Amino acid sequence: MYQYNDFDTGFVKARNAQFRDQVARRIDGSLTEDEFKPLRLMNGLYLQLHAYMLRVAIPYGTLNSVKMRQLAMIAERWDKGYGHFTTRQNIQYNWPRLSDVPDMLDALEDVGMHAIQTSGNTIRNVTSDHFSGAAADEIEDPRPIAELLRQWSTDHPEFQFLGRKFKIAVGASTHDRAVLKAHDLAIRVVQNDTGETGYEVLIGGGLGRTPMIGQVINGFLPRPDLLPYVEAVLSVYNLLGRRDNKYKARIKITLHENGMDKIRALVAERFAGIKPQFGGQDQALLAQFQRDFAAPDYITAPLETFEAAYASDPGFASWVDTNLAAHKNPDYAIATISLKAHGQTPGDATSEQMRLMADVAAEFSHDELRISHEQNVILPHVHKSHLPAVHARLKQLGLATANIGLISDIIACPGMDYCALATARSIPVAQQIATRFDELKLEHDIGALKIKISGCINACGHHHVGHIGILGLDRAGVESYQITLGGDATETTTIGTRTGPGFSYDEILPAIERLVLEYLDLRQDRDEAFIDTYRRLGAAPFKAILYPEGRVKNAA
């Protein structure tokens, strides 16, 4: 893992000292809120419905036990003993006091973390495949380039006042687990016909008010061109992107209005101009990061304990079948810790749970953890012989729910329980769906199904790319929930289609239940997942069950 060097430490310390001074001046009245707000947002501090909220970046979702323990300590000491992991691989603290925030930032700096650029019209936390470094299907670990992009984008003077926020994601596998095509800019590590490794660059993806799927601007970028090329894209966007209307300011609209040919040509021109300025230092840094992210020293051990536990303990076997993914080392597994225990808030972890996950990672996962955009925690490198012990430990604090990829593994943004921008709640809707299907004992029978819920059109809950998406809106002073179907967050990214009129807060759970029970009737067999049945039959049978005759007319 990358560790801060003296320069990084000095930079973050200086920034924290500045912010401490700014907070003091806000509290003593020397700064007005108008003056202070841009300063606090630069440091990840929002004001939400009930309190301030501090959003801390977890670069490309990677943590070690020291960092995780510090996140736990911060939650306990300055918040209410828990944190919320988000779809942007950040952690949010929902209840900090303004005067405590400088101490929280110093505590983060102690472990090489910060909250810089987690807000504002800048390049945000660079996200990545949460299985990076471990996935069986990856070309290479994408985190060295994520770190390169992180360092390049942090405090980059040209890109501190973009027209709008800018999100970058990286991946290196055939299977996309990072929703690459929903990012302003995405890098996919690829190999060309001659076996040379390079990058496919996509731009213009994004969810929100106008969902769009990212398009390839460059199919194969040679390795040394990465940083100058990305800088060229940002540079072109910075000048060409609109600033007159914030809803039209993201690069997806710039692309839509100008067309790929024009943007590609402008980027090529800009690239030619700035490439000579990159004298190779970026490549030297990349080589260092590749060493920083070297694979762990895998152990070898007999697998009998694993096999015996799998055969004798149905709870363990169910967890193995549901929560593990293939590791590049066949004796290892990638284990996903569900933060979706039925009825709990998706993505929330208590300090106690964070500490347990840190301990388990230190002991059994080569001291590595990842946060997924699906709001779960990953143990990327677990030797299979350790899985029974890992499972037993996780069970102690309700962290062994076997539901990854199932109906209760729901993404839900904070919604109107916390978020000042929300138009409706999302968390209780997720809680009700998870609890209901757990009661029905149908979850494993239903199989793979992704439900994603957002509390407003900003789509932090990725509802557009859920097999079932739920969007909470305010309809004449009442919470109303729109359903979309057929979304897909993988390499075959698809924006879901709206089914029709929304459902009230009391109607949304019964509507989802009808929909899912109908799927069970319609599917060809157990192997046909919800999304496949939907693709085979289209929306019609699902609409019919959602809107029995007459209702559509009344509701429309």
Place this chain on the structure above:
Amino acid sequence: MSSAFTPKVVTANDLECGDVVYLTAGGQWVRQHRDAELLLDADHAAARLILAEAQHGQIVGAYLADAITGQHGPKPVHFREVFRARGPSNLFHGKQSEQNNVSI
């Protein structure tokens, strides 16, 4: 009093802890919706908002929110204000967990 005017309260967030606060008739900031001054006409509401906004050393983001008369004092109208007056629904945190709170 204009017949078209929906009564309001002045609300904001406390500068130091971010908690939701309301302006009383005496010009104090309080934590409970029921203790807010119910503003019954537009001119008075606008004047109270100007007074509130001037207190930037105590509060952040003052605005007028619709309210109605309740048993114990003004009650919020819109669900967003109901949540602000109570706290989140997933955890028993915020105002609902504090003492002396009665149902709104």
